[in-house]
Amino acid sequence: MTHPLVNIAKELSSGFEKRAAGWDRSRTYCWQNVSELVHAGIMGMSIPKEYGGQGASFLDVAMVIEEIARACTLTARIVVEGNMGGISAVMGYGSDAQKAFCAPHVLAGDKPAICITEPEAGSAATEMRTTARKKGSRFVLNGTKHWITGGGVSKLHLVFARVLDEAGCEQGVGAFILFADPANGNSPEGFSVVGREHTMGLCGMPEAELQFDNVEIDAKWLLHPPSGLKHGFADLMNAYNSQRVGAAMIAVGVAAGALDHAKRHLLDRKQFGRPLAEFQGLQWMLADMDTQIHAARLLVHEAARSRGPNGSRYPDMTMAARAKLFASEMAIKVVSDALQMFGARGYGDQEPLERMYRDVRMFTIGGGTTQILRTQIAGSILGMKTPQTRDGYTRLSETMRDAAE
Numbered sequence: 001m002t003h004p005l006v007n008i009a010k011e012l013s014s015g016f017e018k019r020a021a022g023w024d025r026s027r028t029y030c031w032q033n034v035s036e037l038v039h040a041g042i043m044g045m046s047i048p049k050e051y052g053g054q055g056a057s058f059l060d061v062a063m064v065i066e067e068i069a070r071a072c073t074l075t076a077r078i079v080v081e082g083n084m085g086g087i088s089a090v091m092g093y094g095s096d097a098q099k100a101f102c103a104p105h106v107l108a109g110d111k112p113a114i115c116i117t118e119p120e121a122g123s124a125a126t127e128m129r130t131t132a133r134k135k136g137s138r139f140v141l142n143g144t145k146h147w148i149t150g151g152g153v154s155k156l157h158l159v160f161a162r163v164l165d166e167a168g169c170e171q172g173v174g175a176f177i178l179f180a181d182p183a184n185g186n187s188p189e190g191f192s193v194v195g196r197e198h199t200m201g202l203c204g205m206p207e208a209e210l211q212f213d214n215v216e217i218d219a220k221w222l223l224h225p226p227s228g229l230k231h232g233f234a235d236l237m238n239a240y241n242s243q244r245v246g247a248a249m250i251a252v253g254v255a256a257g258a259l260d261h262a263k264r265h266l267l268d269r270k271q272f273g274r275p276l277a278e279f280q281g282l283q284w285m286l287a288d289m290d291t292q293i294h295a296a297r298l299l300v301h302e303a304a305r306s307r308g309p310n311g312s313r314y315p316d317m318t319m320a321a322r323a324k325l326f327a328s329e330m331a332i333k334v335v336s337d338a339l340q341m342f343g344a345r346g347y348g349d350q351e352p353l354e355r356m357y358r359d360v361r362m363f364t365i366g367g368g369t370t371q372i373l374r375t376q377i378a379g380s381i382l383g384m385k386t387p388q389t390r391d392g393y394t395r396l397s398e399t400m401r402d403a404a405e
């Protein structure tokens, strides 16, 4: 049965669509939309009921995301991060106190920022340099994160860092829940938002650089990965699979929205004395677009329903990678074809296609590039470990090697 919030999302989307160009042009965060999402119960809908959410499944959230992404990519991203990624990691791995602290912020409209990428650690995220060194009952954070979505507007931050003991010996990678509210001048000492990127699309969303200069944080805010810090990064990336499913669903939604616009235009616009819809060359393009969208949607739904091994509460890594890879590449092509059908009009900003085209370009990059996703999928087919090593080879996992010997 379809979750009731899917229909509510559809109703809200007409307002989101009308306002989408405004946030894009003014490069401002869509606070008005956020308050509608909060009022409807969409922010934090995946949070378990005991923490004030609705306990909605990732599939329910995905279906809501598609409706919103048809109208406004920016708002759809907020729904992803208000239900998947950082907040789902806290809900899966966090202590009661951590969950009880984070849930009300998200339910009130905060979109947690997930802070992994660094200037020298992009695809090779495990090469991160940010450290958290133990000091009594606290940790001291030092480092720089960049391209952080929501940097400057988000209050909850999930900061990935190498965890060091008091002697400076590395224990593994952990994530810290850091509350900072720079917009209201309420951030811990040493935390700063130092710059905002000028992006080609999704212009209402700040992508910022964050600096941590001896930021002290109580040890109780360390999110303990279930298999311990040594395997912490793998656990945290499992939680991130939900975010990948959300991103893939945005791509499907934007493509579906573009198809709706294309259909309308083909029926309205006449050339050579006939509606464009009567030209077979365009009909076949439309059919291919529709088929690709359907295929992507099925992959995303399959990934949203799936669970990784060992009782994981998060989507399977390979299914999530497959869904994001296919949906993100599909959406760029579909939106481009829809724009083509509009001719010059599609290239101008009186139609939403040029904005959708700029927005959707991001999804083959952010949250794991299509190259890295392909490497992951190939790794799972071949039983080889990712990431690639410095010398360029993908390592055979120990299990595969044992089986082969």
Ligand SMILES: Cc1cc2nc3c(=O)[nH]c(=O)nc-3n(C[C@H](O)[C@H](O)[C@H](O)COP(=O)(O)OP(=O)(O)OC[C@H]3O[C@@H](n4cnc5c(N)ncnc54)[C@H](O)[C@@H]3O)c2cc1C
Binding pocket: 113, 114, 115, 116, 117, 121, 122, 123, 124, 146, 147, 148, 149, 150, 207, 362, 365, 366, 367, 368, 369, 370, 371, 372, 375, 388
């Ligand atoms: C709009 C946007 C929002 C983002 N939001 C966040 C966020 O909220 N939090 C966060 O932590 N990060 C965020 N990121 C960062 C994003 O996750 C990284 O950009 C991404 O992981 C790629 O890293 P990079 O940009 O440093 O590219 P690089 O790693 O430098 O890669 C450059 C190119 O080389 C390719 N490449 C690299 N290694 C290999 C390999 N082994 N095999 C084949 N090809 C390879 C890549 O695919 C890419 O095409 C965001 C990025 C964007 C664009």
